[in-house]
Amino acid sequence: MDSLxxxxxxxxxxxxxxxxxxxxxxxxxxxxxxxxxxxYTGKSFIIGITGAPGAGKSTLTDALIAALRxxxxxxxxxxxxxxxxxxGGAILGDxxxxxxxxxxxxxxxxxxxxxxxxxxxxHAAGDAIHVMEAMGKDIIIVETVGIGQQEIDIINHxxxxxxxLVPGMGDExxxxxxxxxxxxxVFVVNKANRPGTNQLQTELASMLNLASKNGKGWQxxxxxxxxxxxxxxxxxxxxxxxxxxxxxxxxLIESGKLTERMHRKAMTEINDALSACLLEPVMLELASTGxxxxxxxxxxxxxxxxxxxxxxxxxxYFIRQDKK
Amino acid sequence: xxxxxxxxMVAKPGLDGHDRGARVLARCFRDAxxxxxxxxxxxxxxQIASAAIQEDVDLVGLSCLSGAHRALxxxxxxxxxxKGASDITVIGGGIIPEQDFPMLYEAxxxxxxxxxxxxxxxxxxxxxxxxxH
Numbered sequence: 511m512d513s514l515x516x517x518x519x520x521x522x523x524x525x526x527x528x529x530x531x532x533x534x535x536x537x538x539x540x541x542x543x544x545x546x547x548x549x550y551t552g553k554s555f556i557i558g559i560t561g562a563p564g565a566g567k568s569t570l571t572d573a574l575i576a577a578l579r580x581x582x583x584x585x586x587x588x589x590x591x592x593x594x595x596x597x598g599g600a601i602l603g604d605x606x607x608x609x610x611x612x613x614x615x616x617x618x619x620x621x622x623x624x625x626x627x628x629x630x631x632x633h634a635a636g637d638a639i640h641v642m643e644a645m646g647k648d649i650i651i652v653e654t655v656g657i658g659q660q661e662i663d664i665i666n667h668x669x670x671x672x673x674x675l676v677p678g679m680g681d682e683x684x685x686x687x688x689x690x691x692x693x694x695x696v697f698v699v700n701k702a703n704r705p706g707t708n709q710l711q712t713e714l715a716s717m718l719n720l721a722s723k724n725g726k727g728w729q730x731x732x733x734x735x736x737x738x739x740x741x742x743x744x745x746x747x748x749x750x751x752x753x754x755x756x757x758x759x760x761x762l763i764e765s766g767k768l769t770e771r772m773h774r775k776a777m778t779e780i781n782d783a784l785s786a787c788l789l790e791p792v793m794l795e796l797a798s799t800g801x802x803x804x805x806x807x808x809x810x811x812x813x814x815x816x817x818x819x820x821x822x823x824x825x826x827y828f829i830r831q832d833k834k
Numbered sequence: 835x836x837x838x839x840x841x842x843m844v845a846k847p848g849l850d851g852h853d854r855g856a857r858v859l860a861r862c863f864r865d866a867x868x869x870x871x872x873x874x875x876x877x878x879x880x881q882i883a884s885a886a887i888q889e890d891v892d893l894v895g896l897s898c899l900s901g902a903h904r905a906l907x908x909x910x911x912x913x914x915x916x917k918g919a920s921d922i923t924v925i926g927g928g929i930i931p932e933q934d935f936p937m938l939y940e941a942x943x944x945x946x947x948x949x950x951x952x953x954x955x956x957x958x959x960x961x962x963x964x965x966x967h
Contacts, residue, residue: 524919527890528967535838598839599864605885606874612881612888619888623869 512546519550521645523618529641530620534634541786544637551643554586555759556650558668560630560690563656565674566700568607569738571653573748575611578649584616586642586650590632593623600624604653618642629663630654636667636782660689666778669771670695670758672751675714677706685717694730695758698751702734728761792827838966843871843891845882847910850900851875855927859895862953868960879906883913886922892964898928908941915942923964927951 517525529547532540557574559567568589575585589604602621611617620642622632631654632638642650654664664671673694685691699710714732731754735747762768796802805823808814844860846853853875863870871889873882886894894914896907907926914922926938927947935946944963947956 524887524890524917527888531841531890531967593869594864594867597865598867600869601860601864602869602871602889605871605889609873609877609881609885612873612884613878619885621869621871621889 514543515546515550515644518547518641518644519646521615526618526641526645527620530622530634530638533637533641534622534625534632536786536790540637544640547640547644551640554639554643554647554650556639556652556668556670557755558652558654558664558671559674560654560657560662560664560671560693561674561698561700562658562676562679565656565676566698566735566738567653567656567674568604570672570674570698570700570735570748570751571604571651572608572610573738573744574651574752575608575617577745577748577752579611579614579616582616583648584646585611585618586645586647587617587619587653588622588635588638588642588650589619589653590622590624590630590635590655592655593625595626598625618645618647624655627663628661630657630661631663631667633782635663636779639667657690659687662689662693665693666775669762669768670755672696672698672755674698674700675710676701677704677710679710682713682716685713691717695728696751696754697730697732698735699732700735701737703736707734727765727767728758731757788827792823796823840868840893840960840964840966841871841889841891842868842893842895842960843873843882843886843889844895844897845873845877845885846875846897847877847879847882847906848898848900848902849876850898850902852899853897855899856895856897859897859927859953859956862957863895863960866957866961879909879913882910883917883919886914887917887919890967891922892966893923893925893960896924896926896928898926898930901929903928903930904934904937907938907943911942921967925959927956 514525529543559571561567571587578585591600591602591604593600600623602623605619605621608619622634622638624632627633639650652664652668671693673690675697697714699707711732718730733747733751733754736743738744805819809816809819842863844856846856860870860872871891873885896910898906903926911924914920923944925945926943930946930948938946945959
């Protein structure tokens, strides 16, 4: 076994975090490292936590970590926060809620910035999950950036998706909309001590009731989580949430849906890898030779159209590859 | 070409809830194009060192206004060394009397910024002195 692979599989946090960084920074050697690591991935159970900014994703993640650690499960967490479109900088603040686990060797929390990705994750998320899988984490929690209605890349990476809602975000039409409301395996109504809670619960229940008549199978449960500052009641609700996630995991296995989801995940991985292996190097080369600018000039002055340009670029690329 | 992004951590060790300065700095680092992990207040040196390694940061900026910097700052440096992460630079700031500077430098703190230091000067120091891992 390669020494890097050996160390990461043995749980080396420094090397793992550095590799995740190499992936984020798109260093060419990162791909080679993931190739070697890949055979040791795919054994963890992956939970996605998603919802609006400030809905309580990090706090729920922290509480889930605590619950899972009580059962001696090792946990990896990927927490995504937004990158500035203007400066490229980011505040990665999800960790604040999880710092009580910082010294626990069974917990590895790594923050990721979106770096321009629009689906609620980072382009590095898929491979960062692979790194944590190779480390042997039993459970990996992926906390998305705060999202709206449509940033649902998480479904291509997680086995079970928890959608966190809070009361007071609109009328019942919101629960009818496509996108976010369709992807939940488990709903959490968080801050369920606030006004509007009953209305949200009713609307969700009736939305789910309608959906369940269309098909059989998993009926997403709704977990009502109240005030995080009432430790006893809060812990009970977190235990319920953890139970529901576990039930969903069992359902996936028993119904054969797990294979379906794994297939979807593999398709996403092919798509991402194609883009990393073909599109990115081509763009880099075109930029470094100045061809990109001259193509842009041609398109600007209507001497060429983008499709013809793309075909020409692709043809030249494959001719060069053939010669190699 | 692929380019390393500077990752920094802003942390407040010890029993000190005065985090306005730390937050202003975190925001200013964000605007300088860094990725900034903020851990919040009341952190033990152990939590800070461990988080810095998990996050693979290039730099840890410690803020302390309680007077406990003589004990807490060197401890963070020491823990990073013990964990094989001596390449993570540690700088400090806050209410720090000048007579404490020598012992902090001696302990491995690479720079100290006190009230009056401009945000630009801190960002400039980082850009000059930190080469991303």
